Amino acid sequence: MADDIATPEPAAEPTPSPEPRPDPQPPILRIENVVKTFGSFRAVDGVSLDIRAGEFFALLGPSGCGKTTLLRMLAGFETPDEGRILLSGEDIAQVLPHERPVNMMFQNYALFPHLNVRDNIAFGLRRAGMPRAEITTRVAEMVALVRLEGLEKRKPDQLSGGQKQRVALARSLARRPQVLLLDEPMAALDKKLRESTQFELMELQRRLGMTFIIVTHDQEEAMTVASRIGVMKAGKLEQVAVPRRLYEEPASRWVAQFVGDINLFEGEVTAREPHRLRVSTASAGELVAAQPVAPIDESKVAVAIRPEKIRLALRRPAGDAAAINCVEGIISDTSYLGGKTVYKIRLDGGAAIHAAQANTARLDADGYGLNQRVVAWFTPDDCVVLER
Amino acid sequence: MSARRIFSRPARFAAIAPYVWMVLFFLVPFAFVAKISLSQTAIAQPPYTPVFSLAGGWSSLSDAFAALSPDNFRLLLSDDLYLSSYLRSVVVALTSTAILLLIGYPIAYGMARLPRRWQGIAMMLVIIPFWTSFLIRIYAWVNILQHDGLLNQILLALHLVSTPVVWLSTDSAMYVGIVYSYLPFMILPLFATLTKLEPALEEAAADLGASPREIFWLVTFPLSLPGVGAGSLLCFIPIVGEFVIPDLLAGSKSLMIGQTLWLEFFTNKDWPVASSIAVVLLVVLLLPLLLYDRLQRRQLEESR
Ligand SMILES: Nc1ncnc2c1ncn2[C@@H]1O[C@H](COP(=O)(O)OP(=O)(O)O)[C@@H](O)[C@H]1O
Ligand SMILES: [Mg+2]
Numbered sequence: 001m002a003d004d005i006a007t008p009e010p011a012a013e014p015t016p017s018p019e020p021r022p023d024p025q026p027p028i029l030r031i032e033n034v035v036k037t038f039g040s041f042r043a044v045d046g047v048s049l050d051i052r053a054g055e056f057f058a059l060l061g062p063s064g065c066g067k068t069t070l071l072r073m074l075a076g077f078e079t080p081d082e083g084r085i086l087l088s089g090e091d092i093a094q095v096l097p098h099e100r101p102v103n104m105m106f107q108n109y110a111l112f113p114h115l116n117v118r119d120n121i122a123f124g125l126r127r128a129g130m131p132r133a134e135i136t137t138r139v140a141e142m143v144a145l146v147r148l149e150g151l152e153k154r155k156p157d158q159l160s161g162g163q164k165q166r167v168a169l170a171r172s173l174a175r176r177p178q179v180l181l182l183d184e185p186m187a188a189l190d191k192k193l194r195e196s197t198q199f200e201l202m203e204l205q206r207r208l209g210m211t212f213i214i215v216t217h218d219q220e221e222a223m224t225v226a227s228r229i230g231v232m233k234a235g236k237l238e239q240v241a242v243p244r245r246l247y248e249e250p251a252s253r254w255v256a257q258f259v260g261d262i263n264l265f266e267g268e269v270t271a272r273e274p275h276r277l278r279v280s281t282a283s284a285g286e287l288v289a290a291q292p293v294a295p296i297d298e299s300k301v302a303v304a305i306r307p308e309k310i311r312l313a314l315r316r317p318a319g320d321a322a323a324i325n326c327v328e329g330i331i332s333d334t335s336y337l338g339g340k341t342v343y344k345i346r347l348d349g350g351a352a353i354h355a356a357q358a359n360t361a362r363l364d365a366d367g368y369g370l371n372q373r374v375v376a377w378f379t380p381d382d383c384v385v386l387e388r
Numbered sequence: 389m390s391a392r393r394i395f396s397r398p399a400r401f402a403a404i405a406p407y408v409w410m411v412l413f414f415l416v417p418f419a420f421v422a423k424i425s426l427s428q429t430a431i432a433q434p435p436y437t438p439v440f441s442l443a444g445g446w447s448s449l450s451d452a453f454a455a456l457s458p459d460n461f462r463l464l465l466s467d468d469l470y471l472s473s474y475l476r477s478v479v480v481a482l483t484s485t486a487i488l489l490l491i492g493y494p495i496a497y498g499m500a501r502l503p504r505r506w507q508g509i510a511m512m513l514v515i516i517p518f519w520t521s522f523l524i525r526i527y528a529w530v531n532i533l534q535h536d537g538l539l540n541q542i543l544l545a546l547h548l549v550s551t552p553v554v555w556l557s558t559d560s561a562m563y564v565g566i567v568y569s570y571l572p573f574m575i576l577p578l579f580a581t582l583t584k585l586e587p588a589l590e591e592a593a594a595d596l597g598a599s600p601r602e603i604f605w606l607v608t609f610p611l612s613l614p615g616v617g618a619g620s621l622l623c624f625i626p627i628v629g630e631f632v633i634p635d636l637l638a639g640s641k642s643l644m645i646g647q648t649l650w651l652e653f654f655t656n657k658d659w660p661v662a663s664s665i666a667v668v669l670l671v672v673l674l675l676p677l678l679l680y681d682r683l684q685r686r687q688l689e690e691s692r
Contacts, residue, residue, distance in 0.1 A: 077591055097594040104595045110588035114610050123606075124596030175596065 026089060028053040028211050029074070029179055034083035036069050043069040045235035046083070051179070056205050056212045058222035061232030062258070067215040068107070070232075071181050074213070075104040087178070098127070103177035107184045109168035111156040117167050118143070118152040124175045142170040145204070162193050169201075173208070182214040186221060198224045219259045223247070231255050247306075249292075252388035256304050261342075263310070263353040264386070265303045269296065277385055279303050283351030284327045289383035298387040307342060309382040310355035312368060313375045326377040327353070331368050341367050345376055418670070425663035426456040436660050460664035470665065473648040474672065480559075480634070480644060481627040484566045485574075485620050491567065492574030492619065497608075499575070500582035507583070514572050526565055526636050533561050533637070562638035566627055573626075574619040581615030582608075617680055625673050645669055 027050035036044040044066045051057050059067045072078045074085060076097035084091050092100060103124070112120055121142050125135045143149055146166035156164055165185065172180060185201070186194045202225050205212045216222050222229050223243040230240040239251035250256035253264060267281030277289045279301060287303045305325075316326055332352065333344035340356045347353060355376050357367055368374055427436040438452035464470045499510045517525060532538045533555035540552040555561050585608065593603045631646035638644075643651070645665060653662035 075591075075595055077594075097591070098597045098599060104592075106588050106592055108586075108588065110586065110592035112589060112592070112607060123593070123598075127597035127599075127602060171596070 025053065027051055028088055029213075030084075030086040030089075031070075031074075032084045032086070034070070034073060034080045034085060036066070036073060036078055037081050042235050044073070044080075047232075047235075047237050048083075049230060049237060049240065051211060051213060053178075053211055054209050056202065056214070056225055056227045058226030058229045059213065059215045059232060060219055060222040060229050060259075061217065063217050065232045066235040067217075067232055068183055071104070071183055071213065071215050074179070075102055075181055076100050101178045102181060103172040103175055103179075104181040105168050105172040105183065105185050107187065109156075109164050109188075111164060111167055111171070113156050116153050116155050117148060117159070120156070120167055121170050121174050124171065128175060138174060142174050145173070146170045161188050161190075162197070165189060165197065169204075173204075173210075176208075177210070179211045179213060182212060184215055184217070186216075186218075194221070195224075201225055223259075231258065233258075249384060250304070250386065253302055253304070253386050254388075256384065256386060261307050261354055261356075263305050263307065265305075265351075267301065267303060269299045269301055272296075276380060279385070283347060283349040284325075285349070287383065288324045288380045289385045290380045292385050296385055296387060302386045304384045304386050305378050305382060307354040307356040308340070308358070310353070310376050310378050312343065312355055312357060313377065314373075316375050317377060324380060325383070326375060328373065328375050329353070331370055331372050331374060334368070334370060343368060343374075345374065347376075421663045421666055423456070424659055425460055425667045426458060427660045427663075428455075428457070428459070429658045429660055434659070435657050460660050461668070463661060464664055464668060469643075470645075470648065473643050473645040474668070476642050477628045477630075477645040478672070480562070480566070481624050481630075484563060484570065484627050485624045487563065487567050488570055488574040488623050489616065489620060492571055492578055493616075495571075496575045496578035496582055496615075499579050500585070511576075511579070514575050518572070522569065523632065525569070526633060529561070529565050529568065530556060530636055533564070556637065557639040559638055562634050565633040565637040566630065569633060570623045570627060573622040577618035577622060578612065578615040581612045581618075585611055614684075617683070621676060621680055624676060628673060629669060 029049075029051040031047055031049040031051075034044055034047050035042060047070060059070065061067050069078060073080050076092070076095065079093065085093065087100070087102070112123065115123065118139055121139050122135050125138055130138070139152075143152060146169055148163065148166055148170065151159065151163060156167065159167065165188070169185070172182075182201075186197055189197060198221060201212075201214075205225075214222070214225060223246075226243065228240065228242055229246050231238045231246065233254055239246060239255050241249070241251075246255070246259055250259060250262075256262045256264070265279070265281040265284045265287060267279040267287070269277060270280045270286070271278040272291070275291050277291050277296065279287050279289060281287055281303060289303050327347050327349070329345040329347040331343050332346045335342045335344075336359075338359070340358050342354055342356045345353050345355055353376065359367075423440075424436055427438060429435060430437045438455040440452050441448060495514075499507060499514075502510055530537075534540075535552050535554070535556070537555070539555060540549075543549045543553065589607055589611070590603050593607045594600075598606060628644075629646050630644060631650055634644045635647055635650075649662050649665045649669075652658045652665060
């Protein structure tokens with residue numbers, strides 16, 4: 001697991017440095033070796049993670065991998081069987097949910113059906129014993145923040161899905177928690193609404209400067225909103241990294257395949273040159289990949305290449321030094337997706353790969369036809385060598 | 389088109405079935421009772437006049453109509469016996485319903501929080517007493533509460549009392565019997581609403597800083613009010629008309645309206661007065677029902 005504790009890199013930086021930089025401030029939330037078992041089933045299996053103040057962190061993983069369980073331990077609804085959770089340096093194991101400076105936005109919102117929008121938002125403020133006048137101001141502020149003006153008197157079942165989601169958000173933000181936990185906050189929204197909500201959420205988080213931890217099974221959502229992503233698999237953290245690094249330098253075959261589409265060529269390292277690694281693969285012959293930052297110990301590896309980094313041509317690009325990795329095959333399927341077209345190519349070696357070509361010209365979007373013979377090539381720098 | 393014809397017939401029948409039921413088994417018998425309540429007692433078979441008979445033709449029918457009078461209702465108002473019986477019935481029913489709620493709510497709440505596989509067993513335990521005849525169970529209480537009954541034996545053996553306590557023929561005994569008999573009717577509707585309650589709501593309340601007590605009073609209880617209403621009505625209405633339990637367990641100093649009705653009907657053979665008691669009782673019971681209905685409708689409208 002690449003435990004990346006570097007600050008979020010600016011997008012322009014080419015390759016993130018391998019050594020973690022010294023932390024400017026202690027993390028607001030430290031999760032140390034946390035384990036949660038249900039019976040003999042380890043739902044969360046030794047997770048360690050540092051969350052910095054003011055960051056937007058995403059826990060990404062397939063359904064059932066333990067994301068909600070981890071989040072519920074942070075909120076105090078479950079107690080870890082092992083490990084510690086430190087909030088601002090203090091162990092919160094014994095702190096009950098209603099005493100934690102952490103608020104949660106629930107997966108199905110869990111709005112109080114008998115209270116109207118305003119009373120739902122004011123619920124947490126009243127429990128905190130805030131004076132009446134201040135509650136009124138704060139509720140109005142929250143209502144404006146999530147743009148629910150005019151709906152204050154409505155009951156939850158008089159609201160649309162998107163409006164309910166906003167009420168839930170306003171309610172969990174009203175107490176100004178140190179950390180806001182969001183459990184699949186957009187799962188119930190349709191795609192268009194989800195996308196606009198994602199941007200609103202980011203904007204909100206930046207404006208409030210709060211720490212957000214979002215749980216999602218949607219990698220696009222995680223990449224859109226989060227400054228850092230922790231990928232979970234079967235109760236364990238597979239990789240923690242900034243979105244770009246997660247995509248371009250996945251730590252394992254599993255992460256590579258979970259985050260976006262990728263082509264994997266299984267093979268064996270045959271030669272280690274100063275900057276290059278030669279890998280002999282069964283399906284694509286010998287491939288040359290750039291030496292990864294962390295040295296490769298295994299000899300059995302996978303060379304991974306993202307579909308959009310594969311270039312297609314009708315014949316072998318002559319004299320192009322970059323075109324070292326060259327495979328041939330027949331287009332067996334095409335999917336036109338608007339912005340890009342994805343080709344499924346049956347290689348002569350038998351394997352199938354995906355190659356995506358951006359449709360940059362309107363009149364020339366047809367590209368290659370079915371059953372056409374093509375050459376697919378990619379540079380060593382675009383390949384990732386995976387050990388795990 | 390044809391599909392609609394096939395499906396619409398049973399559907400239409402299903403829609404009118406409750407009304408047919410209501411007319412056949414409620415309105416028609418009630419019309420008989422209402423008619424008798426407007427008659428006068430007579431030493432005859434049947435023991436009242438007038439009797440509607442089609443044999444005498446139109447004139448005898450209109451004579452019979454003319455002979456109907458609301459005298460019995462005037463009697464109910466003028467005699468303290470009836471008013472105090474009604475009052476006692478309502479007081480007993482209200483008190484019992486309150487006790488039932490106080491006992492039934494925690495039980496239903498506990499049941500709703502059991503693991504799912506235990507809930508079925510708990511429900512069985514609540515229902516099992518129904519497998520024995522109601523009358524036998526009340527007689528069992530007579531046995532337990534009588535002078536040398538089980539309760540007094542235990543109390544004496546534990547030296548908690550030195551002489552047997554009079555339990556039987558007291559209001560306490562009656563309340564014990566009523567609460568015991570009606571508890572399932574309180575528990576089951578409460579249990580039904582409490583199990584439907586989303587656990588995330590209570591967690592959300594805790595997350596927003598509510599203490600366990602606040603969670604109960606601000607979230608759980610308000611959301612269980614439909615169950616509270618249903619359970620209370622299900623108990624209150626039959627308890628008002630209860631006859632067997634007060635007759636067997638309570639003293640005979642003051643009567644509930646069911647007992648008074650029984651006396652009028654069987655001892656005094658005064659069917660008309662008994663019928664008018666029943667008519668008034670129905671009107672009295674209709675009030676809480678209408679109130680409940682209005683409350684529910686308002687809630688529905690509010691949430692629309
Ligand atoms: N209270 C519980 N009792 C037993 N198993 C549970 C409980 N809560 C969650 N699990 C199990 O733990 C695993 C992880 O659940 P969860 O954290 O909800 O996953 P995710 O949110 O990633 O979809 C699942 O296999 C689920 O069945
Ligand atoms: Mg979940």
